[in-house]
Amino acid sequence: MNELVFVGLGLHDEKGISLQGLEEAKTSDHVFMELYTSLLPSFSVERFEMLTGKKVQILKRYDLEEQSGARILDAAEESKTVFLVPGDPFIATTHVALRIEAEKRGIKTRIVHGASIISAIIGLSGLHNYKFGKTVTIPLPENASETPYNVITQNKKLGLHTLCLLDIKTDEKRFLHINQALTQLLNTERKKKQGTTTMQTIAVGVARAGSTTPTLKADTIENLLTYDFGDPPQSLIFPGELHFMEAEALITLAHAPASLRSAAK
Amino acid sequence: MNELVFVGLGLHDEKGISLQGLEEAKTSDHVFMELYTSLLPSFSVERFEMLTGKKVQILKRYDLEEQSGARILDAAEESKTVFLVPGDPFIATTHVALRIEAEKRGIKTRIVHGASIISAIIGLSGLHNYKFGKTVTIPLPENASETPYNVITQNKKLGLHTLCLLDIKTDEKRFLHINQALTQLLNTERKKKQGTTTMQTIAVGVARAGSTTPTLKADTIENLLTYDFGDPPQSLIFPGELHFMEAEALITLAHAPASLRSAAK
Numbered sequence: 001m002n003e004l005v006f007v008g009l010g011l012h013d014e015k016g017i018s019l020q021g022l023e024e025a026k027t028s029d030h031v032f033m034e035l036y037t038s039l040l041p042s043f044s045v046e047r048f049e050m051l052t053g054k055k056v057q058i059l060k061r062y063d064l065e066e067q068s069g070a071r072i073l074d075a076a077e078e079s080k081t082v083f084l085v086p087g088d089p090f091i092a093t094t095h096v097a098l099r100i101e102a103e104k105r106g107i108k109t110r111i112v113h114g115a116s117i118i119s120a121i122i123g124l125s126g127l128h129n130y131k132f133g134k135t136v137t138i139p140l141p142e143n144a145s146e147t148p149y150n151v152i153t154q155n156k157k158l159g160l161h162t163l164c165l166l167d168i169k170t171d172e173k174r175f176l177h178i179n180q181a182l183t184q185l186l187n188t189e190r191k192k193k194q195g196t197t198t199m200q201t202i203a204v205g206v207a208r209a210g211s212t213t214p215t216l217k218a219d220t221i222e223n224l225l226t227y228d229f230g231d232p233p234q235s236l237i238f239p240g241e242l243h244f245m246e247a248e249a250l251i252t253l254a255h256a257p258a259s260l261r262s263a264a265k
Numbered sequence: 266m267n268e269l270v271f272v273g274l275g276l277h278d279e280k281g282i283s284l285q286g287l288e289e290a291k292t293s294d295h296v297f298m299e300l301y302t303s304l305l306p307s308f309s310v311e312r313f314e315m316l317t318g319k320k321v322q323i324l325k326r327y328d329l330e331e332q333s334g335a336r337i338l339d340a341a342e343e344s345k346t347v348f349l350v351p352g353d354p355f356i357a358t359t360h361v362a363l364r365i366e367a368e369k370r371g372i373k374t375r376i377v378h379g380a381s382i383i384s385a386i387i388g389l390s391g392l393h394n395y396k397f398g399k400t401v402t403i404p405l406p407e408n409a410s411e412t413p414y415n416v417i418t419q420n421k422k423l424g425l426h427t428l429c430l431l432d433i434k435t436d437e438k439r440f441l442h443i444n445q446a447l448t449q450l451l452n453t454e455r456k457k458k459q460g461t462t463t464m465q466t467i468a469v470g471v472a473r474a475g476s477t478t479p480t481l482k483a484d485t486i487e488n489l490l491t492y493d494f495g496d497p498p499q500s501l502i503f504p505g506e507l508h509f510m511e512a513e514a515l516i517t518l519a520h521a522p523a524s525l526r527s528a529a530k
Contacts, residue, residue: 015284016284018283090388116383126364132399
């Protein structure tokens with residue numbers, strides 16, 4: 001049957017895929033994969049090919065953005081085609097256009113979901129999902145922008161937490177680190193002076209969500225600037241108002257200063 | 266080794282678990298599971314036991330909320346214990362207290378993430394993840410509240426989308442349906458008159474996210490009130506400002522009226 005199945009690879013390595021996703025790959029005629037929208041630090045294409053018994057065709061940004069995924073669409077017009085994507089397939093908005101184009105060409109599409117960095121980081125932190133406002137990506141230095149600072153400020157005014165993803169360019173092996181992201185926010189603070197991101201502001205750094213050894217640390221920005229989070233990917237959370245159970249979670253799970261307890265409600 | 270591993274079951278059935286999660290269950294001394302924080306419509310405990318070769322102990326709300334998960338904690342103090350939870354384990358905030366208690370007792374804890382309803386619904390809709398504001402749950406009629414209306418209104422003022430989860434009581438086999446949720450919001454509109462949720466407002470209904478046959482429909486509330494979404498679980502999205510690619514996604518993937526195009530930016 002001709003169809004295009006988007007399968008989420010989840011986080012970290014080739015064992016992040018669901019049983020359903022693995023079955024789809026095993027039963028498909030063509031298997032494509034991209035590994036540039038997110039970092040899967042320990043993913044091995046060879047091991048994945050062993051698991052599925054299928055040859056995997058790796059697509060680059062060029063294939064999808066310049067060529068509009070023509071190779072995938074052509075394959076899916078004639079046969080069952082699986083497209084493997086890190087995380088949950090449409091959280092990186094990159095592939096929505098491909099799905100729309102497939103549907104317009106009359107190709108049936110389906111999604112097999114995978115664990116997403118979004119829910120993973122929220123879960124690791126112990127903070128309450130329904131207290132997060134808008135998510136933002138902090139760009140690499142050459143694209144530095146005031147937007148992340150403004151999003152954090154707006155969310156804080158509403159008492160909400162902000163999840164900040166840190167930009168990556170996996171094809172160039174470049175990843176924004178937590179200390180660079182904090183420096184970028186402090187630079188904006190210096191201009192805008194709204195007090196959202198000072199040396200004494202509490203933030204939560206998260207590294208390697210989805211691996212067996214994630215690092216989580218909640219502290220003042222001053223202390224986080226010199227904290228060693230180890231390998232990427234890295235992310236940040238700026239807490240808004242804390243429920244007492246959330247403060248407890250940050251103290252126990254992210255080694256936050258115990259003084260956080262008195263700020264909670 | 267004594268440790269407590271929280272494993273996400275993902276969505277829909279027993280094939281939503283990741284390969285890593287399955288391996289954790291196979292190599293653990295005790296396997297506990299709860300199926301009350303979310304609905305996994307086609308999950309079979311028997312099939313899951315076949316897959317893992319382990320006896321699964323099902324816990325009820327009482328075991329976790331009244332008894333504070335004592336059975337899990339006692340097991341994890343002496344041996345490797347896996348706790349299987351629908352979706353991504355900590356998106357339902359219910360289990361954060363259990364994790365904190367385990368850590369305080371000196372039990373090492375880990376998370377193996379699963380696909381979450383949060384990222385699944387956003388992905389299915391084709392809307393951009395970073396344009397969602399605060400998420401809200403619309404309660405069952407006996408707990409009807411103005412909060413969901415207020416959250417939608419606040420997000421809309423900021424141009425943001427709102428993801429609305431619809432409350433479920435799986436132990437009583439009760440699920441809020443999309444038309445009931447819309448009626449509840451229209452009742453609040455009648456009192457507050459802020460124009461956020463009128464008969465002409467566009468919303469997106471999503472049913473059975475994570476299954477092979479999800480239903481997605483974007484339309485005016487007037488039309489959605491009588492649309493048949495089929496079996497639960499069901500959810501709603503209230504779009505804020507739409508990027509033209511998001512409008513295109515709703516038209517192609519959720520059969521929205523083509524007039525949506527002219528409202529997009």
